[in-house]
Amino acid sequence: MNGHAKRNRSIFIVLALAPAIILMTIFMLYPVLSVFQMSLYRWGGYSPDKEFIGFQNFVTLAKDMNFIRAMQNTIVLIVLVTVVTLAFALVFAAILTRVKFKGVGLFRVIFYIPNILSIVVISAIFSAIYDPAQGLLNSVLRLFHPSNWQGVQWLGNEKLVIWSVAIALIWQAIGYYMVMYMSAMASIPEDLYESASLDGATAVRQFFTITIPLTWNTIRTTLTFFVISTINLSFLLVTAMTGGGPNGSTEVFLSYMYKQANTNSAYGYGMAIGVVVFLFSFALSAILQGITKRDVYEF
Template structure:
């Protein structure tokens, strides 16, 4: 028994130490720094208690960024999951009649590769790609509009405060939906064929089968996807920093980007750490809320 415990400890202690040093320790330091006025470079700083958090509650730029994250939280998971389910249901089977008795799309494997392609690109490439597409003069979007005679619809998309945030949301949707198409498609393959045959005999249409049969059977997968997309919506830093940099005039700012600029542009690491602590508790609260909803759903079923 003692040898078994020693064997387990030998394998567990090193990774736990690494996790503590490189993951837990930075979190703990962020809480400590959030109570100081540290500028990031000087070894001198003063403890100021909760002053950074009091400042946070009165910071209009922070609340503006948080409002944008709230919009992403309300829209991105819903749009991504609905679009992912729709596309997955269209390509779940190719080249033969699908499980609902409807002819599937030929070349479904090719479609899966196309939809999943954004996942193999780095965030930097995705950001630069879409930034070029949104370019007012040489961009693909305005070029396509002018090519079909819709010059009046051409806009400086990233330079107009009315459209910058929605352009950013579209990039986040495009860059993530492919993963969930493949995820939902794989989950659909595990549903017994007999269930679809029974729905077909009852006269169910493809849409009815999707919402009355497929979605309930995939609910656990959908809930996991919802949590991950909610966390992504609360962050959104990398794409926002590359595509719009929060502009113009804070119109596409997000909390993660506000934290970055406060620390590395304004050299206010203490205040930036306070933003990070607030973001940590916000993410934790959202994840806990979704897990709570998941537990209730399972109890009711």
């Protein structure tokens, strides 16, 4: 390739990449850098006056018990939603892939329906289920209790409400990840299962020795999705369902950040929370990718 052709090729590559780079810079890189910059200021968000205070917002953040509680709630949701959703999605995917019965396609659609519903709709559904007077859950439990039983305040009890939110998140996510795992499982050769059956391996043993190892790369990828989506969706669901209550018992990273930045006129402080969320998400994703790394099985 002569010099003129190389130059034309380089120009073409630059022109092809330029729109994507410009858009990424404007809508991703610049906002992220702005968050880091604003976290170093005391600013109400609307006032023209900004006071540079360095890392004082982060020092205050480390002593803020409300933020620490929001962080604890977020970690609980990440761990609980990830483990339970991963387990159920894998099991359901294996059943719908390996077991042959009528209506498999219908079950796939039914499981995926929650994923296409908006968070507002999901919030309304579970708020109705958790209603202490006429909700489905208490109505079922009332069958096993005296007639004067008042029911459980699922969204009003500080000890129960975070678990109630977690159930809604799990219900919403299972179908999406199940479809991803089904796609990965469909590529596993049937011969492997037939050979294992001839050797006397049960369906459960085949699941742990064939299915999981050969879908491990997909599982690793979805772990990162779990972290990011749980952080984002927990904010939306908490905002629509509980508003962070009662008494901040369902406050999560982003809901607390939003309230500080927009409600309490502490925009710089809210951006400091945003920086912590960014670093936390990045670090947790990197750790998960590191500890789940293993040799790739080929077939």
